[in-house]
Amino acid sequence: xxxxxxxxxxxxxxxxxxxxxxxxxxxxxxxxxxxxxxxxxxxxxxxxxxxxxxxxxxxxxxxxxxxxxxxxxxxxxxxxxxxxxxxxxxxxxxxxxxxxxxxxxxxxxxxx
Numbered sequence: 072x073x074x075x076x077x078x079x080x081x082x083x084x085x086x087x088x089x090x091x092x093x094x095x096x097x098x099x100x101x102x103x104x105x106x107x108x109x110x111x112x113x114x115x116x117x118x119x120x121x122x123x124x125x126x127x128x129x130x131x132x133x134x135x136x137x138x139x140x141x142x143x144x145x146x147x148x149x150x151x152x153x154x155x156x157x158x159x160x161x162x163x164x165x166x167x168x169x170x171x172x173x174x175x176x177x178x179x180x181x182x183x
Contacts, residue, residue, distance in 0.1 A: 074123060075116065078140035090148065094155045103160040110152040117145040 077086060090109050097105035124138045 074134055074137060074141070075119070076137055076141060077116065077144050078137060083144065086148070090152065094152070094159075097155070097159045098162065101159065101163045101166045103156055103163050106152060106156040106159050110149065110156055113145055113148045113152060117142065117149065120145060 075082075077083060093109050094106055097103065120138055120141045124135065124142070127135055127138070
């Protein structure tokens with residue numbers, strides 16, 4: 072069974088660097104769809120890891136711990152990219168003079 076092991080330190084480092092660079096690019100260009108791409112990628116990865124964990128056969132039972140680590144890391148990346156998406160969306164809305172999708176976190180952005 073092939074598992075995209077995001078819990079492996081080298082893979083985790085590469086994914087982290089790519090995510091940070093995409094967030095920085097989105098912040099510089101003020102385009103929220105750039106941050107939405109890794110967010111959707113992490114959501115698809117989360118769904119893939121959940122399906123693999125649910126359909127895990129007895130012969131691959133030793134992979135369950137790895138899949139649980141991958142799920143935890145997926146949740147962390149989803150949280151980070153979601154907040155980055157909201158942040159860049161707020162910046163994009165201010166740049167274009169539009170109302171952003173959700174203004175309920177204005178108190179948070181003022182402190183950042």
